[in-house]
Amino acid sequence: MSTRFLLPILLAFGVYAHDAHGKKTSPPSAKLLKSPLTTAQARPELGKAKYEQTCAACHGTDGKAKSATDLTDHKMHSMKDGEIYWVITNGVGKTMPAFKAQLTETERWQIVLYVRQLAK
Numbered sequence: 001m002s003t004r005f006l007l008p009i010l011l012a013f014g015v016y017a018h019d020a021h022g023k024k025t026s027p028p029s030a031k032l033l034k035s036p037l038t039t040a041q042a043r044p045e046l047g048k049a050k051y052e053q054t055c056a057a058c059h060g061t062d063g064k065a066k067s068a069t070d071l072t073d074h075k076m077h078s079m080k081d082g083e084i085y086w087v088i089t090n091g092v093g094k095t096m097p098a099f100k101a102q103l104t105e106t107e108r109w110q111i112v113l114y115v116r117q118l119a120k
């Protein structure tokens with residue numbers, strides 16, 4: 001194979017690899033995750049206690065801690081519920097742990113609703 005054909009392939013690969021490497025938050029597919037909560041379960045106040053137990057140490061009771069992402073920041077509005085859920089489930093960066101084992105799916109979605117309320 002001549003370099004004329006190889007180069008574009010290498011370039012395409014390089015761009016792709018770079019993109020995957022730079023990823024520190026949820027993948028695009030997380031946007032599509034849908035909450036399985038029933039109407040009775042879909043109440044932010046049900047996520048409050050779990051938030052205070054699990055998240056407040058880093059993010060603050062009001063979500064405004066300086067040491068972690070400000071959960072009341074306007075940028076949070078660009079995050080879909082599914083992306084917040086993904087971050088709680090899998091963690092993000094080197095500092096935010098995954099809570100997949102610690103919280104049930106229902107609890108994680110209820111925390112998403114509570115985080116939404118903090119940003120209001």
Ligand code: HEC
Nearest residue numbers: 025026054055058068069084087088092093094095096111
């Ligand atoms: C040990 C500290 C710690 C705990 C506990 C923690 N977080 Fe975080 N969180 C962080 C840090 C640090 C970041 C910023 C990470 C980065 O951008 O690299 C972050 C980022 C986030 C983000 C933004 C993610 C993004 O894609 O920008 C959300 C949303 C979030 N946390 C929600 C939560 C929720 C909800 C909980 C509780 C279930 C929680 N966090 C628990 C430290 C923590």
